[in-house]
Amino acid sequence: MAAILGLIRRGYKVSLxxxxxxxxxxxxxxxxxxxxxxxxxxxxxxxIISR
Numbered sequence: 001m002a003a004i005l006g007l008i009r010r011g012y013k014v015s016l017x018x019x020x021x022x023x024x025x026x027x028x029x030x031x032x033x034x035x036x037x038x039x040x041x042x043x044x045x046x047x048i049i050s051r
Contacts, residue, residue: 008035015043
């Protein structure tokens, strides 16, 4: 999460591959929302491969 938010703050476009991560506690959903609200684009491995 820190890496994603840091990159977004520096002006990078960031995609988060959702099927390559897993939340480890109940705060994980909040973290995902925070990253999405900050501008991270959620995608999947299949979406990336099909491009």
